[in-house]
Each structure stands twice: as structure tokens, then as C-alpha cells.
Amino acid sequence: MQYSASVNKYTQPLVQQLIDDADKLRLGVEKLENGCTIIDAGINVPGGLEAGRIITEICMGGLGTVSITQSTYTENWPLSINVHSSNPVLACLGSQYAGWSLAHEKYYALGSGPARAMATKEKDGVKVPVEALYQELEYNDSADSTVLVIENDKIPPLAIVDKVATACGVSADQLTLIMTPTSSIAGSVQVVGRVLEVAMHKAHELHFPLENIIDGSGSAPVCPPHPDFVKAMGRTNDAILFAGQVHLFVKGSDEDAEKLAKALPSSTSKDYGKPFAEIFKACNYDFFKIDGMLFSPASVIVTAVDSGRSFRAGKLDNALLDQSFGV
Numbered sequence: 001m002q003y004s005a006s007v008n009k010y011t012q013p014l015v016q017q018l019i020d021d022a023d024k025l026r027l028g029v030e031k032l033e034n035g036c037t038i039i040d041a042g043i044n045v046p047g048g049l050e051a052g053r054i055i056t057e058i059c060m061g062g063l064g065t066v067s068i069t070q071s072t073y074t075e076n077w078p079l080s081i082n083v084h085s086s087n088p089v090l091a092c093l094g095s096q097y098a099g100w101s102l103a104h105e106k107y108y109a110l111g112s113g114p115a116r117a118m119a120t121k122e123k124d125g126v127k128v129p130v131e132a133l134y135q136e137l138e139y140n141d142s143a144d145s146t147v148l149v150i151e152n153d154k155i156p157p158l159a160i161v162d163k164v165a166t167a168c169g170v171s172a173d174q175l176t177l178i179m180t181p182t183s184s185i186a187g188s189v190q191v192v193g194r195v196l197e198v199a200m201h202k203a204h205e206l207h208f209p210l211e212n213i214i215d216g217s218g219s220a221p222v223c224p225p226h227p228d229f230v231k232a233m234g235r236t237n238d239a240i241l242f243a244g245q246v247h248l249f250v251k252g253s254d255e256d257a258e259k260l261a262k263a264l265p266s267s268t269s270k271d272y273g274k275p276f277a278e279i280f281k282a283c284n285y286d287f288f289k290i291d292g293m294l295f296s297p298a299s300v301i302v303t304a305v306d307s308g309r310s311f312r313a314g315k316l317d318n319a320l321l322d323q324s325f326g327v
Contacts, residue, residue, distance in 0.1 A: 005087065007095045007114040008143035010062025014054055015039075015147050015176055025051040035173025036161045042184025043153055049222070052189025055178055056083065059113050059149050059190060061095030063087045066193055068222065074243050075318045076327060077221035081193050084217035088248075089210045092197035094139050098151065099131050104159045107152075111164070115148035115175070117141035119167040130167060137210075145174040149190065153181035153229075183232040188225045191236035195220040195244040195297055199264060202296040203248070208260050214305065215249040218297060224325055230285075234277030237295070238324035241266040241276065242317045244297030249305050257304035258311040264302070265314025269294035275324040 018039050022029045026048050028040035041047040041055060049068055056066045064085040071080040085091040100111035100119065117134065118141050120127040129140050146168050150156065156177070165172040180187040196218035204210060221243050223235040246264070250257050266272055271279055271291040283289035299314040 003090050003139045007061025008141050008146050011058045011114050014058045037176040039178045041186040042181045047184050047186035052186035056190045056193035059096040060091040061114050063091035074221050079222040080219050082219040083196050088216035092200040096197045102160050109150045109152035111148045113149040115146040115168050118146050147176040149178045192220050192239045195240045198295050199246040199297050212251040218246040220244040230277050237276040242321040245299045246297040247301040249303045254304050254307050257302045261302040261311035261313045264300040266296045
């Protein structure tokens with residue numbers, strides 16, 4: 001796979017929009033002592049739905065369109081986030097996937113967004129992406145400035161900020177960090193906005209050829225936020241697991257398209273059937289004990305563009321969704 005699009009350049013206007021409209025979007029903007037710009041979307045400020053929508057487009061590297069609408073496809077939760085991308089592999093796996101683990105002393109967070117595509121390390125004198133996924137995608141971006149979205153309710157220490165800037169090959173004053181606590185409204189939106197991304201990630205885990213995925217869309221209900229981190233995280237996951245809908249357009253045979261459709265839904269996982277917070281607790285809060293196949297949308301359609309045939313699998317579960325969302 002070869003990509004010429006720059007996820008960092010596409011997102012620069014979106015980042016500037018957050019800064020310019022910070023008051024309107026109820027965001028906080030500050031500079032750290034090393035020059036890094038911090039955009040607070042829910043730690044010390046309210047943030048909101050629109051901020052979450054724009055941040056979701058930033059997470060997708062500017063290669064996705066995100067809207068928030070009212071829908072009737074779930075019984076009790078009409079507010080939905082809708083995403084689509086004509087370059088879903090790069091948008092979702094090359095940018096949106098929360099694949100950068102950031103740790104220093106007691107601070108730990110996951111980073112997503114365009115900065116991931118710039119982070120490199122030296123190997124035998126050659127710069128290669130920090131994440132092996134980028135070697136498979138054959139993609140490494142470059143730009144004068146970059147942005148990383150961090151899911152945490154605390155601003156990272158300077159040691160992490162400097163590490164991110166160095167890995168991306170930019171000075172700290174050319175780095176922007178967007179903070180999106182999972183318990184905030186904007187944080188909830190940007191996590192549920194990963195409905196297409198989790199389908200792409202599972203397709204990758206199922207070894208479906210990524211080059212055969214040519215377009216995609218997804219939707220899921222916006223969950224009510226919760227002040228408790230585990231419950232907040234559970235709700236964002238359950239919005240996708242129990243009510244996420246994804247439509248992929250793929251090249252290749254009908255047999256491969258049908259096989260992908262049948263394997264994608266969350267209900268195929270052995271861990272399916274309880275709200276995510278309960279599963280997480282039962283696994284002693286260890287993500288690695290949870291079946292990786294659980295992280296996927298509830299319902300999928302896979303259209304084989306070469307034949308025009310479509311294959312559908314999975315279903316929405318309103319009862320489990322209500323249980324998770326606190327009805």
C-alpha cells in the first residue's frame with residue numbers, strides 16, 4: 001500500500017479551529033514551559049459535543065467526515081455520531097487508532113491521531129515508524145507541526161511531551177496535545193467516533209487484505225458520560241459493541257466479503273453478553289485478559305463492489321445498551 005496524503009497537514013486547519021473557537025467550544029488553551037500547546041477538552045473546562053466532533057475528525061487525520069445527528073435506530077438513545085471515510089485504512093489505522101502508549105513514572109495514557117504517523121526510531125541507522133503497523137501500511141508522514149490526542153484527565157509531564165516531540169522530529173513548540181478525558185462529553189464522542197476504526201482493526205486482526213477495503217462508514221449512539229472512569233469507558237465501548245453499525249465496501253470475491261461480514265460483529269466474541277465495565281472488572285481490570293475479538297461493532301454490512309452483492313451480520317441489543325447507559 002502506498003499513500004501520499006499527509007494526515008498532519010490535513011488536520012492543521014482543524015487544530016487551528018479548536019484554538020480560534022476555544023471560547024465558543026468551551027475549550028481551554030495553554031502553553032507549557034517548553035512551548036507545547038495544550039488544548040483542554042474536558043479536564044478544567046466543559047468542552048462539548050461539537051468539540052468532540054472536531055477532535056474525532058482530527059483523530060482521523062482529516063480523512064474522515066464526522067457528524068452528530070438524531071436517529072431512531074436505537075430505542076432510547078437518539079443522539080448518534082456518524083463517520084465515513086473514502087480512505088478508511090489510513091484514516092482509522094494510520095491515524096485514529098490509539099496505538100501510542102505513553103508512560104512516565106505514575107502517568108500512563110494512550111495517544112491517537114496524526115502524530116503517530118510521524119513518530120520514528122532508529123534501527124540499523126534507518127528511521128522506521130515506532131509502531132510496526134506503519135511498516136505494514138508502508139506509511140510515514142512528515143510535517144512542520146503535529147498533534148496528538150490523549151485520553152487522560154491529567155496533562156502529561158514534560159518528560160512525555162518532550163519524548164513525543166523528539167519522536168516526531170519537531171520542537172515542542174510545534175506540538176499540540178489535545179486532552180480528552182473519557183468522562184467528559186468530548187471524550188465520550190471521540191471514543192464512540194471510533195466505531196469504524198474498531199471494524200478496521202478487527203478486519204486487520206482477521207487478516208483481511210487491507211488494500212481491498214476501499215470505503216467505509218459507521219454510526220453509534222453518543223453515550224451519556226459518567227464521572228467514574230471505568231463506567232465511562234464501559235459506556236463508550238458498549239455504544240459500539242451493542243449498537244455500532246458499520247458498512248464496508250471491499251474488492252475481491254463474494255466469499256471473502258461474506259466471511260468478513262460473519263466474523264466482524266462483536267457478538268462473535270466469547271466475552272459478549274455483559275456491559276463492558278462488568279467484563280473489565282471480572283478480568284481484574286486487565287485489558288489483555290479480554291478477548292480481542294470483542295472490540296467491534298454490533299452490526300455490519302460488507303458490500304463486494306465487484307459483484308454488487310452485500311452481506312449482513314450481527315444485530316443491535318437495546319437491552320444491554322440500556323443496562324450500560326444507566327436506564
